[in-house]
Amino acid sequence: MKASRARLFAGLLLGLLSAAEAAPQHAITLYDEAPKYPADYRHFDFVNPAAPKGGTLRLSDFGGFDSLNPYIPKGNPASQINLIYDTLTFHSLDEPFTEYGLLAEKIEKDPEQRFVRFYLRPQARFNDGTPVTAEDVVFTFETLMKQGDPMYRNYYADVDKAVAEDRLRVRFDFKRAGNRELPLILGQLAILPKHWWEHRDFSKTNLEPPLGSGPYRIAKVDPGRSIRYERVKDYWAKDLPVNRGFYNFDAVVVDSYRDMTVALEAFKAGQFDFNEERIAKNWATAYDSPAVHDGRIVREELHNDNPWGMQGFAFNIRRPVFQDARVREAISLLFDFEWTNKQMFFGAYKRDASYFENSEMAAHALPDADELKILEPLRDKLPADAFSSVFKPPQSDGSGIIREQKRKAYRLLLDAGYKIVDDRMVGPDGTPLTFEFMLAQADFERVLLPYKRNLSELGIDMQIRLVDVSQYVNRLRNRDFDMMVASWPQSNSPGNEQREFWHSSSADKPGSRNYIGLRDPAIDTLVEGLINADSRQSLVLHARALDRALLWGHYVVPNWYLDTWRLAYWNRLAHPQKLPPYSYALMTWWQARENAQPAQTGANPAATAEPQGPN
Structure with missing residues (x-):
């Protein structure tokens, strides 16, 4: 009898320990190590939480676009289209692999990696005011697996099903235990609004601006040539710690170029603000211009700690x-x-x-x-x-x-x-x-x-x-x-x-x-x-x-x-003094002044003009 009671007690204790391990968390990591930021964090270390809002960030891309749906194996989607969507979690840019809750307030990961459960924030909204629900998450997953790019079927091959347990709680069951990465990459799902897509053909390319829940919405489309995103002023997640210091520009405009030589000349002429230079010859010889010499165009090489592949x-x-x-x-x-x-x-x-x-x-x-x-x-x-x-x-x-x-x-x-x-x-x-x-x-x-x-x-x-x-x-x-x-x-x-x-x-x-x-x-x-x-x-x-x-x-x-990023930008832009090791985090930058100005001797105003905010 004593042995029986001992076994029962041991079983109850094991169950309690498992339940404790599976308690919902504000962040999850690959091997259950502690995340860098605690549950009461205010913002990430690599942002400026007091960055001013306003201005327009003008960017370029190569080749044009003919689609606003980046999730299907058709068409060439517009650059920066991810700005209109929120994901369940946010991948920290200064940790190897940690996901913090975004649409999901809490994440519950089974200790044996048999399922993951996301608890959605009650205040989460699409940009038409409709609440984001577990039903939207299930719809997104099933749509991507059936009609999305084949990448999703490979990426999420070990997922058995998605279940909406109630309005704000969704569970993903796995086909087998042990896939540690699966809970984290499921958190990277950009959630689509079921009520907007269920009467449209998801499998076809089109240029109708889709609805999202993210920090920007599409304001203007010039097919194949230009797209304009405008910041959602009443964005539901703007004050969350995970977003503080991000998305500082009122608008992001992307112009398409079919010749990168032409694009570089357009950058030097001030047609767009930021250029990541990928051609060594250009970096060495093509930035000989008055704007570079007088400091209006800033050139920086930042160390890149990412695996290259x-x-x-x-x-x-x-x-x-x-x-x-x-x-x-x-x-x-x-x-x-x-x-x-x-x-x-x-x-x-x-x-x-x-x-x-x-x-x-x-x-x-x-x-x-x-x-x-x-x-x-x-x-x-x-x-x-x-x-x-x-x-x-x-x-x-x-x-x-x-x-x-x-x-x-x-x-x-x-x-x-x-x-x-x-x-x-x-x-x-x-x-x-x-x-x-x-x-x-x-x-x-x-x-x-x-x-x-x-x-x-x-x-x-x-x-x-x-x-x-x-x-x-x-x-x-x-x-x-x-x-x-x-x-x-x-x-x-x-x-x-x-x-x-x-x-x-x-x-x-x-x-x-x-x-x-x-x-x-x-x-x-x-x-x-x-x-x-x-x-x-x-x-x-x-x-x-x-x-x-x-x-x-x-x-x-x-x-x-190359183990560095080669960045050139007009000095009307500024970035945080401390950038993360795995990204130059462009969406943490801001407009420091309306027009570019000659730099003062011995100073780089674009890199140092950082208002001090709360820690």
């Missing part, structure tokens, strides 16, 4: 010509990064050598004993080099002469059954080694032309095809390309999106980010292991293992990366 010339291995890894490696060897960086980029870039570059998750050393435990069961399915060598892209002396790389590429092609016939590289079936490189940005052509020459010296014919943005998007979604520039950005806590990038389940889904066409059981296993990692250490180990499998598959020609 991978940018590269991606092979579509659905094409027969790219199904042999030796052919892919040979083509990769002929890209001379060192010469390109020296001659075109003013030595500004570093070579991308990891799918998790600029982070501890990059496989920049041999696997240790713990990582080998992950890799060993897959030994017969992975390249042998993944176990014995550290992947390093080929390196030249920057002279433009790459004889050794050409010799190695030639040997690889001979091993793959190729030979030279009439100065052309011809495969075992007599077909010349030729492919098309699809491109949307004309600026990239100058990078590809020297690469094309290196390839042609081995009899390989690369045709560069420049297409407009609309055609590019359609061909990309339909996998109608041989090779292209692709990027896979990474976060500090990679997870479910890796299915969208590399998993077999996404290979044939139009619009997914599995551009390469990967269908590899070993990579599938590594992706699932990463998603289900139960600690930070386990996540890092699985990321490194996945990194090795991808690198030694030679699926891309690695490009380059």
Whole structure:
């Protein structure tokens, strides 16, 4: 009897502990560590809570737009469209992965990761005054899973169902326990108004301004050319700690440009206010203007602590010509990064050598004993080099002469059954080694032309095809390309999106980010292991293992990366003195003055004009 009572007491105690662990919280983290900000926080450290409201932020984008629905695999959505929507939670910009309540006042995460429950704020409203309810959350989830971009079906593949428990409480049940990331990424859902969408066709592109609950609404649309957002003056969440110091401009206007050279000249002429420069040559040479010299245009380089991920010339291995890894490696060897960086980029870039570059998750050393435990069961399915060598892209002396790389590429092609016939590289079936490189940005052509020459010296014919943005998007979604520039950005806590990038389940889904066409059981296993990692250490180990499998598959020609943001802006803008490590947080900036003015000697008024507010 005593033993029975003891067991009963132990069971009750365990139940009470579980209930305590699952108590609703103001914020949730990946591994249940304490969030940086307590429940009574006033604002984030990286904002200026007393920033003045007013003015217009003028921005640019490339290529235009033909849709105001960013959630479907059709059309090219307008830039900054996310400003009209609120999400269940807000991702903190100065923590690796913490979500604070926004639409949701509290979040309850099951200790075994079998469900997550969101408690909506009673005051949450769409911008027509209609309350945001659990029914809207369920409608959003089900609509995105049925009619949204295929990314959502991969991203939320482990969600069984969404249930509206009452008007302000919604629960997501999972198909299996253990997916730690799932509660956090569900919090990132932008909630759509059921009453507005239920009589409209969500699957079609259109330019009717949609209803949201966010800090801005769409005020004017000039299709393909410009869009204007205006701040919602009675925005329901403007005084929440999660929003204090954000959304300071009365209006945000985005003008579209089809030529980035024209856009840069427009910026220097004062047609828009802010420019993140992505071209090293421009940063080095194109800002020689009176406005830069007298300080009206401010240039800053801010350190970027985000994992970079991978940018590269991606092979579509659905094409027969790219199904042999030796052919892919040979083509990769002929890209001379060192010469390109020296001659075109003013030595500004570093070579991308990891799918998790600029982070501890990059496989920049041999696997240790713990990582080998992950890799060993897959030994017969992975390249042998993944176990014995550290992947390093080929390196030249920057002279433009790459004889050794050409010799190695030639040997690889001979091993793959190729030979030279009439100065052309011809495969075992007599077909010349030729492919098309699809491109949307004309600026990239100058990078590809020297690469094309290196390839042609081995009899390989690369045709560069420049297409407009609309055609590019359609061909990309339909996998109608041989090779292209692709990027896979990474976060500090990679997870479910890796299915969208590399998993077999996404290979044939139009619009997914599995551009390469990967269908590899070993990579599938590594992706699932990463998603289900139960600690930070386990996540890092699985990321490194996945990194090795991808690198030694030679699926891309690695490009380059920069661990800084290069920002140029007119000094009528100001930003907080302390910006977060993972973002330059443009929506925390404000208008310091109406017109740009010459800077005073020894001072940068745009970076220091910060009114002091309450702590």
